[in-house]
Amino acid sequence: MNEIINKKVEFRDLGNMDYQEAWDYQEKLFAAIVDLKIKNRGLQPSEQSPTSNYVLFVEHPHVYTLGKSGKEENLLLDQKGLEDHQAQYYKINRGGDITYHGPGQLVGYPILDLDNFFTDIHRYLRLLEESIILTLADYGVEAGRIDGLTGVWIDHIAQQNPRKICAMGVKSSRWVTMHGFAFNVNADISYFGHIIPCGIDDKAVTSLHLELGRPVDLQEVKIKVQGHLKDLFEMDTTASI
Numbered sequence: 001m002n003e004i005i006n007k008k009v010e011f012r013d014l015g016n017m018d019y020q021e022a023w024d025y026q027e028k029l030f031a032a033i034v035d036l037k038i039k040n041r042g043l044q045p046s047e048q049s050p051t052s053n054y055v056l057f058v059e060h061p062h063v064y065t066l067g068k069s070g071k072e073e074n075l076l077l078d079q080k081g082l083e084d085h086q087a088q089y090y091k092i093n094r095g096g097d098i099t100y101h102g103p104g105q106l107v108g109y110p111i112l113d114l115d116n117f118f119t120d121i122h123r124y125l126r127l128l129e130e131s132i133i134l135t136l137a138d139y140g141v142e143a144g145r146i147d148g149l150t151g152v153w154i155d156h157i158a159q160q161n162p163r164k165i166c167a168m169g170v171k172s173s174r175w176v177t178m179h180g181f182a183f184n185v186n187a188d189i190s191y192f193g194h195i196i197p198c199g200i201d202d203k204a205v206t207s208l209h210l211e212l213g214r215p216v217d218l219q220e221v222k223i224k225v226q227g228h229l230k231d232l233f234e235m236d237t238t239a240s241i
Contacts, residue, residue, distance in 0.1 A: 006050035006116050007236040011226055014058040019065070019090060019101065022058050022109070029054055029111045030178045037113065037174055051176075053116060055229060056109040057222050060101040062087035064195060067169050070097035074196040085194065094179035096150070096169030098195050104186030104207070106221055110229075114175040117233055121172055125150060128181050131228040132166045135183075138224050141211050152183075154206055163206035184208065185221050 014022060033051050040048040064075055064087060075089065075098055082089055087102075101107055114124060129145060132152045136143040143165060144156040152166035166183040184207035192205040209216050230237055 004045075004048055004050040006053065006113075007234060009053040009055055009112070009230070009233070009235040009237045011055045011057070011237065013222065014056055016059045016061070016103070019060045019063040019088060022056070022060065022107075023090070023092065026056065026109050026111060026178045030173075030176055033111065033113055033176045034174050037115075037176070051113040051116065053113055053235075054109075054111040055226070056111065057226075058107050058109065059103055059105060059218075060107060062100075062102045062191060064089045064098060064100055065094075066091045066098045067094045067096035068092070069095060074098040075194070076196070077194045081194070085191070087191070087194075092179070094169040094171045096167075099167045099169065099182060100191045100195060101182055102187060102191055104184070104188065104209075104218070106183040106185050106218060106225065107180070108183070108225065109180045110177055112177050112233075114172070114177060119175050121170075124172075124177065125168060125170065127232045128168060128170075128229075129166070131225055131232055132181065132183055134228045134232075135221065135224045136165070136208070139208065139212060139216070141208065151181075153203075154211060161204065163204040165206050165208065165211070183221070183225070185216050185218050 036049060036051050062085060066072065077085065129152050133143050143152050143154050146153050146156050146162060150168045151164050154163045154165055155161050166181055168181045170177055170179050186209045187207040189205050189207055229235065
């Protein structure tokens with residue numbers, strides 16, 4: 001546990017960035033926080049330095065990512081199929097199975113030292129979900145959770161046609177997080193047809209623009225998500241997207 005609690009969070013909008021480049025950037029920030037935590041352990045409280053916290057917002061070119069517990073057969077394209085769809089494919093170190101990232105999707109990578117907030121991964125995931133649920137409510141869209149499944153869903157109660165609108169997959173080490181959520185805002189969901197999303201083959205995927213029947217201002221969505229994350233995590237930040 002940190003002797004110095006720092007709830008200040010820096011939000012950084014990376015724009016449209018290649019997946020590998022964004023992953024490397026995450027790893028750099030993540031490693032710096034972990035290294036500082038290890039260094040602090042050998043120091044007196046008065047000598048310790050506060051750890052930093054970040055939330056990165058980004059869009060990626062078409063890419064499929066497979067989590068460490070995922071199954072490769074859930075990608076339905078071979079190498080030529082990936083090239084035909086101008087999509088990349090990465091095996092990565094988050095939890096979860098396979099998912100898609102692409103234009104029109106808001107990807108959020110919180111790199112937080114949870115010792116600054118609370119040491120509970122279950123609560124962390126639920127609050128990430130809640131930030132998206134509240135953002136959807138801002139647009140008049142009712143969404144929620146389905147027992148046993150991570151992420152945010154439309155028609156989560158009756159489940160006559162349940163559709164995932166936000167996927168999640170995280171990594172945590174020494175209570176420092178990376179990876180995060182993928183919120184379909186104006187996403188081309190046809191790309192989900194080339195995978196079994198998150199290994200779930202009996203439920204659909206949707207995007208906010210499809211639910212509303214109109215394009216959505218992605219910048220506006222970023223501001224709303226940022227505000228809800230700030231409130232839910234009681235972040236100390238004046239940074240703006």
